[in-house]
Amino acid sequence: MRGKKPSALVLTGLTLLLAATACSSNGGGNGNGNDGGNAAGTNEGGETKAADSVTLGMMWWGTDERHEATKNALALYAKQNAGVTFKPEFMAWDAYWQKLPTLAASKSIPDVLQMDAAYIQEYVARGQLEDLSDIDLDGIVDPNVVDNLKIGGKLYGIPLSQNASGIAFNKTELEQYGIPLPKQNWTYDEFFQWARDARAKLPEGKYPIGDTTAWDGFNFYQTSMGKDPVMSDGGKKFTLDKDLFMTFYKTYEEFRKAKIVPPAEKGAAFLENDPQADPMASGVVMTRGATTGSVSALEQLMPGKVGVVNMPTGPSGGGWAQSTIFLSVSANSKHKDEAKRFLRWFITDKEAGKTLGLTRGIPINPVIYKDLEPTLAEKDKLGKEIYDLSVEKALPFYSAAAGFSEWVDTYNKEMQAVTYGQQSIEDAYDKINKMGTELAAKAGS
Known part of the structure; x- marks a missing residue:
């Protein structure tokens, strides 16, 4: 869409990118897509x-x-x-x-x-x-x-x-190492356990999933658990659930220690859709986030090796379509x-x-x-397969609210500091939550 960006890794959605769903016929309009009742009339040529x-x-x-x-x-x-x-x-x-x-x-x-x-x-x-x-x-x-x-x-x-948002995976290598392929509508608990089990079968230097530092990765998790999106009502409402935040990021803390995700230095060097630096195309990570629009570039880098599945789900669903x-x-x-x-x-x-x-x-x-x-x-x-797999459990697409661009950058910076071991998850939460709460109050006024 807009050139290469550092990989947001497996749980990060790609916000721009190319679009939604559909159901059956063309709605009964005429061949031109014009409702007979709306058209001003037709000439002899049918125009x-x-x-x-x-x-x-x-x-x-x-x-x-x-x-x-x-x-x-x-x-x-x-x-x-x-x-x-x-x-x-x-x-x-x-x-x-x-x-x-x-x-x-x-x-x-x-x-x-x-x-x-x-x-x-x-x-x-x-x-x-x-x-x-x-x-x-x-x-x-x-x-x-x-x-x-x-x-x-x-x-x-x-x-x-x-x-739709989903997860692409290297089906060729997963099969090679005897790792079960991801299945539709897996839960977050199943996703995390799959990563633990896959780690035991992968050789050194290969990782089942990537780390996550961007806000939308956590937003997927929070909304799947039935909570409000982090930002709603045009930014006037801000909800960063601390219990869920700690649970989510402590899981990734465990994964860093167990080498289930790549070390911070390696993760920072990833560039999506770069033949050598893409986390998945390079053969380093077995999965990464993808959308209907973006997965085609990955397939071109890895022809015949890419499989897709929907985002992990919670009680309220998961991902978006x-x-x-x-x-x-x-x-x-x-x-x-x-x-x-x-x-x-x-x-x-x-x-x-x-x-x-x-x-x-x-x-x-x-x-x-x-x-x-x-x-x-x-x-x-x-791309169509990602959509078809995702639509059943999909939640709405949540973009950052106007005025929250600096908060988005701050979130990523603070969580990167966590991945490098430079601060605790709780300290990062306090800074991120304070800034978001202040912005929401400003938007409300």
Whole structure:
């Protein structure tokens, strides 16, 4: 998504990255994905007529491949819908998020914009996005996924693709050493015991799992146990359960002593998707975190050797499976109805589906995916497998709240100090909890 990053290891989710679920048919709309009741009419050629000629501004980020596919899809919609034209604008990820705040400040966001799970709550809180709850997604997106995406009971982004967090594992080496492969819906207790048992069968210098220092690794654990996410209500509520925190990280403390996870120095040198430095591709660690979107890169490094499973679960479930990339409508758009028609078309029209392919991940609409599936490589099918394994027990995707970026960095720094033996788990908890509590109080005021 945005280049190489140090591995967050086995329990760390990858927040950006490419998107959610789906259920059955295209919802009963016509071949163009337009509801008969919403269209303004059709001409003799079967094109849908807009009531008046409109130009929709649309803005997105991505690769050149995504740019070209999207422009072709816009041309297709314009051909099918007389009177509609587009003003497209596209750029790289960093440039997009540098420009969007400026447009928001001047209330000049384009009619349609691509949105990411890491930022959508922030723009909803600013009143910049239109409520899309009236767009009929029945039979297109799994109702549970739609519910997980709602903010304050309303839907502000139409999910574009299926994404999920899971664990990739080196099935070839695990089988070589006689270690049972991970099974779907394993619990955290089973995950931890699997790591202990695997350690006994692995040679020196190889480790069953990686260490974890990032906040979302613990957040997976806390929410799976039925507790609130670490950050909720836009950052106004902060919950860092001390008992769970101590249990989780004392387990990893035990693992460091038993060489079940790599030493801190080795872990700090890992780089995901680097042939020599990736924890799993390098042959050092048998498992690592992966998402629907990211596992394809790992499969390219280790063709035929990668297996996948869902995140460990607790009484409330575990991991997440939903979309992390959306299309939204500007609250200041003068063409909201046409923009909403376009959004539904974008995920239901079969020709659009072929044109867009996998440029935004595995399509959210199962009908579109079914048409594409025969053409997919094994690396792409692995991503779909992560999603299918995860969706049953999945929890919502929890991103860091606005204003918590420094806290996220502090969490990682303090927990790294723990891995190096420079401070106790309890001292780290006190610092992290104090800062989070203060930020939540500030957000609430």
